[in-house]
């Protein structure tokens with residue numbers, strides 16, 4: 001099949017995004033499309049596949065996200081901003097509700113974070129501490145800044161928003177250790193059968209620096225739901241204050257985030273379109289070929305590069 005898509009990113013977390021309204025593919029087919037398009041060794045590559053869908057249940061926009069390994073995630077907040085932008089253009093609106101699997105979010109076009117940067121405000125949550133729902137089986141009801149012995153000596157906070165995150169506050173990022181722990185979780189041990197996104201967060205004067213090993217992906221330049229979960233975890237553990245805006249820095253740039261005591265998190269960040277293209281996808285082999293780039297957005301790419309480099 002031939003598919004059109006937009007290559008986009010939120011804070012360096014990059015995705016092919018398909019306007020899937022009117023496309024009738026099974027879950028298994030979308031999983032194959034994700035493996036084909038997000039494959040870094042293929043012609044497109046990305047940290048996952050974003051689908052913009054028709055809205056439902058009172059929300060104007062629908063949204064699904066698949067990881068590069070073909071698994072479907074409950075959400076992706078960097079991707080949500082890109083889908084929101086596409087939805088605003090498709091529907092001629094500047095704000096909307098977005099329906100995901102098992103949750104919803106509110107999105108609005110926001111003042112630019114920097115000149116030339118399309119910016120979206122997203123409000124997601126409530127973040128949940130109910131680890132039985134993941135499930136994370138450690139013989140406790142919640143894990144807040146506490147030891148998680150199978151992963152070593154670090155103290156973790158477990159938060160679902162609604163995708164599952166394990167966050168450790170550290171003095172500095174040991175990437176080798178992050179990868180080791182991320183891979184342990186990717187193995188889906190009995191106590192963590194649906195895996196987890198793992199982040200190391202460093203407190204800074206203006207907020208936090210977060211590095212994430214994503215479920216179904218590996219190390220990424222940023223993870224929006226990890227930044228949201230880390231902001232909430234920082235407030236929950238007294239490292240940051242509720243209702244206080246934080247700058248969340250990551251390898252791909254930054255977002256602004258604020259968590260409230262009701263466990264809702266608001267993020268303002270970029271939704272950058274890089275290029276548009278068409279590609280042939282073989283669903284049987286989950287491979288992509290014959291890429292044609294139909295449009296490029298060089299000014300937007302440069303505008304974000306200036307933010308990232310600052």
Ligand SMILES: N[C@@H](CCC[C@H](N)C(=O)O)C(=O)O
Nearest residue numbers: 073076077078163223224225
């Ligand atoms: N990068 C994302 C999260 C994508 C899904 C994640 N890998 C999972 O499986 O939960 C974000 O920006 O939130």
